[in-house]
Amino acid sequence: MDNKYDIAVVGSGPAGLSAAINGKIRNKRIIVFGSKELSNKVIKAPKVDNYLGFYGITGAEMKKQFKKHIDAMGIKITYERINAIYAMGDYYGLAVNEKIYEARTVILATGIEYTKPLRGEEEFLGKGVGYCATCDAPLYKGKIVTIIGYNKEAEEETNYVSELAEKVYYVPMYRGAYDLKRGNIEVVSDRPIEIQGKDRVTKVVLKEREIITDGVFVLKDSVAPNQLVPGLLVENDHIKVDLNMQTNLSGCFAAGDCTGKPYQYMRAAGQGQVAALNAVSYLDSLK
Amino acid sequence: MIGEIKDINFSEIIESSNVPVVVDFWAPWCGPCKMLGPVIDEIAGELGEKAKFFKLNVDENPETSSRYKIASIPTIMVFKNGSIADTLVGFRPKDAIKGVIENHI
Numbered sequence: 001m002d003n004k005y006d007i008a009v010v011g012s013g014p015a016g017l018s019a020a021i022n023g024k025i026r027n028k029r030i031i032v033f034g035s036k037e038l039s040n041k042v043i044k045a046p047k048v049d050n051y052l053g054f055y056g057i058t059g060a061e062m063k064k065q066f067k068k069h070i071d072a073m074g075i076k077i078t079y080e081r082i083n084a085i086y087a088m089g090d091y092y093g094l095a096v097n098e099k100i101y102e103a104r105t106v107i108l109a110t111g112i113e114y115t116k117p118l119r120g121e122e123e124f125l126g127k128g129v130g131y132c133a134t135c136d137a138p139l140y141k142g143k144i145v146t147i148i149g150y151n152k153e154a155e156e157e158t159n160y161v162s163e164l165a166e167k168v169y170y171v172p173m174y175r176g177a178y179d180l181k182r183g184n185i186e187v188v189s190d191r192p193i194e195i196q197g198k199d200r201v202t203k204v205v206l207k208e209r210e211i212i213t214d215g216v217f218v219l220k221d222s223v224a225p226n227q228l229v230p231g232l233l234v235e236n237d238h239i240k241v242d243l244n245m246q247t248n249l250s251g252c253f254a255a256g257d258c259t260g261k262p263y264q265y266m267r268a269a270g271q272g273q274v275a276a277l278n279a280v281s282y283l284d285s286l287k
Numbered sequence: 288m289i290g291e292i293k294d295i296n297f298s299e300i301i302e303s304s305n306v307p308v309v310v311d312f313w314a315p316w317c318g319p320c321k322m323l324g325p326v327i328d329e330i331a332g333e334l335g336e337k338a339k340f341f342k343l344n345v346d347e348n349p350e351t352s353s354r355y356k357i358a359s360i361p362t363i364m365v366f367k368n369g370s371i372a373d374t375l376v377g378f379r380p381k382d383a384i385k386g387v388i389e390n391h392i
């Protein structure tokens with residue numbers, strides 16, 4: 001026996017939990033990544049009338065029922081955010097910062113993120129645009145870097161980059177006090193419009209001004225699915241799946257809002273089940 | 288086995304080879320590079336003599352890294368007759384990388 005999980009479920013909304021219970025019923029070694037609240041989109045629903053068997057339930061009550069269900073089956077959630085998932089050939093490596101979890105199959109149930117990429121962001125990805133400042137910072141030693149930060153954690157990365165870069169512009173996309181350490185960091189409270197350049201990034205255009213820069217890091221809560229899983233096929237902002245919830249990568253399945261519309265609880269739960277059962281068939285076929 | 292390529296022998300190696308040369312630009316501090324390493328090793332093993340494989344440490348070889356404008360690692364470049372035939376930025380699944388290299392064989 002090696003220490004690889006059979007199924008790693010990424011996401012603890014209805015899709016992920018439904019995948020988890022079905023994987024567990026089939027006696028597979030599973031690990032589920034997600035949050036204590038299970039899903040913000042579940043707890044926020046004022047009233048749900050279309051979840052069969054639970055007429056008029058509130059989101060908060062539904063969350064309680066989901067929690068009771070997984071507890072009864074001994075399913076624990078690992079409260080960690082996956083940064084990247086690597087298709088290694090016959091298994092997947094799931095990275096949480098420096099730590100790597102290994103699993104033979106993956107079920108993506110990450111929901112959907114509404115923040116659209118900036119103009120130029122995708123075009124210049126890898127040509128000056130990046131999503132992991134701490135990863136690529138050493139390449140910008142002595143250069144000018146712009147960081148567009150969507151959350152507090154981005155400040156920490158900005159502090160790190162400022163130790164290497166000559167000058168750092170920090171464009172916060174939220175309000176608050178910014179914990180930025182060094183004098184070479186300039187906070188730019190303005191709205192970014194577009195990233196421009198020729199072969200490589202040269203500047204960021206904001207509403208009120210332009211910044212000449214060698215690199216731009218866009219640091220968000222969650223990244224697009226094809227950033228999370230390099231090589232994953234995405235079509236119209238959704239993960240492309242077949243009727244078995246299989247993606248273009250063998251052993252990688254997806255379920256719920258991340259695979260497309262309509263965005264609904266029952267569809268998510270149903271797809272999670274289909275994904276788990278097909279992951280089980282796939283695992284059995286490996287033997 | 289994958290050899291190391293450096294600033295001093297870079298041009299000579301990519302220009303003198305009569306098969307495609309695949310260079311993996313990496314650094315020890317880069318997580319995705321660590322994941323990509325064994326994937327490249329496997330591909331190199333499977334393709335045998337049909338292509339040559341090298342690793343280049345960007346920290347130790349700034350000249351080559353800046354000449355080829357490496358902005359993000361891992362970056363894989365495929366060279367043919369001394370010039371760039373293909374570039375892949377970021378980690379990719381094994382089959383995807385192998386497919387790109389095979390296009391140039």
Ligand SMILES: Cc1cc2nc3c(=O)[nH]c(=O)nc-3n(C[C@H](O)[C@H](O)[C@H](O)COP(=O)(O)OP(=O)(O)OC[C@H]3O[C@@H](n4cnc5c(N)ncnc54)[C@H](O)[C@@H]3O)c2cc1C
Nearest residue numbers: 011012013014015038039041082110111256257263264265
């Ligand atoms: C206010 C509101 C009301 C709604 N009302 C209804 C309704 O009445 N009926 C209905 O059918 N639908 C309703 N919906 C839609 C419903 O919420 C979604 O369709 C459903 O939650 C989708 O489930 P999911 O499992 O695909 O994703 P989500 O519920 O979004 O869950 C995704 C989970 O994945 C986690 N995650 C994401 N990325 C990572 C990562 N990298 N690592 C670890 N974890 C990660 C997230 O933290 C989250 O826990 C409503 C939505 C809202 C916002």
